[in-house]
Amino acid sequence: MLLLEFQSFLLDGLLNTLFLSSVMIAGGTFFAVIFAAGLSAQSGWLRRPVYALVECLRDIPLMVTVLMVYFVLPHAGLSFNPFWSSALSVSVWGGANGAHIIRAGLLSVPSGQREAALSSGLRGWKGLFLVIVPQAMPVILPPYVSLVTSLTQASSLGAVLGVNELLRSAQILIEQTTIARGGSPAYLVYGSILVVYFALCWSISALGAKLERHFAKPYQRTNGKTGLARPTVVLQISTT
Amino acid sequence: MDFAYILEALPDLMTGLKTTLIVSFLAIFLSCLIGLVGAVLRKSGIKPLQYAVTAYVEFIRGTPYLVQIFFIFYGLPSLGLRFSIFWSGVIALTAWASAFQIENFRAGLAAVGSGMHDASASLGLKRWQHSIFIILPLATRAALPSAMNTIVATVKNSAYLQAIGLVELTFVAVDRIAYDFRAIEMFASICVIYLICVFTISGLGYMVERRLSRPFGGR
Incomplete structure (x- = not known):
C-alpha cells in the first residue's frame, strides 16, 4: 500500500506539522498576552492603535495575512524562510483572536476580587496570577482550546509557502506517484491526512476538556450553598 | 506606495473581486439552506440522521479547511466526481460554511422556548403552521448574530481558494506580484477591499438584526 510504503516520508511531514503548530501556539499565546x-x-494612545491592529488582523483573511508577511516583509529588509514566515503570520493572527478571549476572561472576574486581593496585600503581578487568573480560567479556556485547534489547522497554510509539513508532503507524494505510476492517489492521500488532522485536533480538544475540568473544580464542589458563583460570559471566536 | 500602479491594476482586481463575491454569495446562500435543514435534521429524533449530521459537523470543524479544498478539487475526480475550479471552490466553501451554519441554527432552534409549542397548540395552529410561522422567525432571530459571523468568515475564507487556482481577489494580487514585484501596493489594495467587504456585510447584518428585533422592543 502506498501510504505504508512512504510512511517515513509522511511521518517527517507530521513531525514538522507538530513542530510548526507548537511554534504557532506558543507564538499565538505570546502575542495574545501582549495584545x-x-x-x-x-x-488611549496605546490602546487605540492596538485595537485597530487587532481588528484588522481579525477582518483580513488569514490566507492574505500569510501571503502578505511572506511577500511584503522582505521589502522592509526582514527576510524569513517559509517556516518562520508562516509561523509569524499565523501567530500574530492567533494573538489577535486570543487577545479578546483573554481580555473578556479577565473582565469576567468581579472587581471585588481585585480589591480583596489588594486588601490582602497581593499587589500587581501577585494579585493577577494568584487571584484573578485562576478565576478567569474557566471563562478563557473553552474558546482558547478551540483557538488552539484552529492554530493547529492553520499550520497547513505553511504548505502554500512550501514548508515541508504534512499537507506539503502529501502534495509531493501525490505528484511523484502520479508521474511515476500513473493514476492519481489524491483521494486516498488527502483522505488519510484529513483523518490524521482530525485525530490531532480531537486529542487537543480532549486535553483541553481535561484542563477545563481541573479549573472548574472549585465551582463543582458546591451543594448550592458554599461554592463560588461561576462566572459566565459568552464569547464568540471568529471561525477559521 | 505607487498609486498610479494601483489604479492601473484596479480593473484586474475588480474582476477578481467579482469572482470572490459570486463564489461567496453562492456558498452563503447554499450553506444557510443546508444549515437550516441540518439543524432541523439534528432535532428530528431520527437517530441515524442525527449522528450523520453531528459527525459531518465535527469532521469539518476538526480538519483544516485547506486540506478539505484539496480533497474536493484533487481527490474527488479519481472517485468519478469531476468539477471545474469554480464549482469545486463553491462546493468546498459551502461544505465548510454549512458545518458552522448547522451549529448556529441548532443553537437558534434551542433558544426557542418549549412554551411556544403549547401556545400555538392552544391557538389551534397546525404543526407546519407552528414550524413556519412561529419557530422559524424566532429561531432565525436568535441565530442571526452567529450566522452573520459565519457569513463574514465565508467571504474571508474564499481567499483560500486561490490555492487551487480560482482567479479571485487574492489570486489576482499574487499573480500580479509574480510579474511586477509590487507586493506592498497589491497587498495594501486587497486588504482595503477585504476590509470594505467585511464592514459592509457586518453593517448589513446589524441592520437586519435591528429590523428583526423590532417586535421585541429592541433598540
Missing part, C-alpha cells in the same frame, strides 16, 4: 495588555492599557 490583551495593549487592549487593557490606560492610555
Whole structure:
C-alpha cells in the first residue's frame, strides 16, 4: 500500500506539522498576552492603535495575512524562510483572536476580587496570577482550546509557502506517484491526512476538556450553598 | 506606495473581486439552506440522521479547511466526481460554511422556548403552521448574530481558494506580484477591499438584526 510504503516520508511531514503548530501556539499565546495588555492599557494612545491592529488582523483573511508577511516583509529588509514566515503570520493572527478571549476572561472576574486581593496585600503581578487568573480560567479556556485547534489547522497554510509539513508532503507524494505510476492517489492521500488532522485536533480538544475540568473544580464542589458563583460570559471566536 | 500602479491594476482586481463575491454569495446562500435543514435534521429524533449530521459537523470543524479544498478539487475526480475550479471552490466553501451554519441554527432552534409549542397548540395552529410561522422567525432571530459571523468568515475564507487556482481577489494580487514585484501596493489594495467587504456585510447584518428585533422592543 502506498501510504505504508512512504510512511517515513509522511511521518517527517507530521513531525514538522507538530513542530510548526507548537511554534504557532506558543507564538499565538505570546502575542495574545501582549495584545490583551495593549487592549487593557490606560492610555488611549496605546490602546487605540492596538485595537485597530487587532481588528484588522481579525477582518483580513488569514490566507492574505500569510501571503502578505511572506511577500511584503522582505521589502522592509526582514527576510524569513517559509517556516518562520508562516509561523509569524499565523501567530500574530492567533494573538489577535486570543487577545479578546483573554481580555473578556479577565473582565469576567468581579472587581471585588481585585480589591480583596489588594486588601490582602497581593499587589500587581501577585494579585493577577494568584487571584484573578485562576478565576478567569474557566471563562478563557473553552474558546482558547478551540483557538488552539484552529492554530493547529492553520499550520497547513505553511504548505502554500512550501514548508515541508504534512499537507506539503502529501502534495509531493501525490505528484511523484502520479508521474511515476500513473493514476492519481489524491483521494486516498488527502483522505488519510484529513483523518490524521482530525485525530490531532480531537486529542487537543480532549486535553483541553481535561484542563477545563481541573479549573472548574472549585465551582463543582458546591451543594448550592458554599461554592463560588461561576462566572459566565459568552464569547464568540471568529471561525477559521 | 505607487498609486498610479494601483489604479492601473484596479480593473484586474475588480474582476477578481467579482469572482470572490459570486463564489461567496453562492456558498452563503447554499450553506444557510443546508444549515437550516441540518439543524432541523439534528432535532428530528431520527437517530441515524442525527449522528450523520453531528459527525459531518465535527469532521469539518476538526480538519483544516485547506486540506478539505484539496480533497474536493484533487481527490474527488479519481472517485468519478469531476468539477471545474469554480464549482469545486463553491462546493468546498459551502461544505465548510454549512458545518458552522448547522451549529448556529441548532443553537437558534434551542433558544426557542418549549412554551411556544403549547401556545400555538392552544391557538389551534397546525404543526407546519407552528414550524413556519412561529419557530422559524424566532429561531432565525436568535441565530442571526452567529450566522452573520459565519457569513463574514465565508467571504474571508474564499481567499483560500486561490490555492487551487480560482482567479479571485487574492489570486489576482499574487499573480500580479509574480510579474511586477509590487507586493506592498497589491497587498495594501486587497486588504482595503477585504476590509470594505467585511464592514459592509457586518453593517448589513446589524441592520437586519435591528429590523428583526423590532417586535421585541429592541433598540
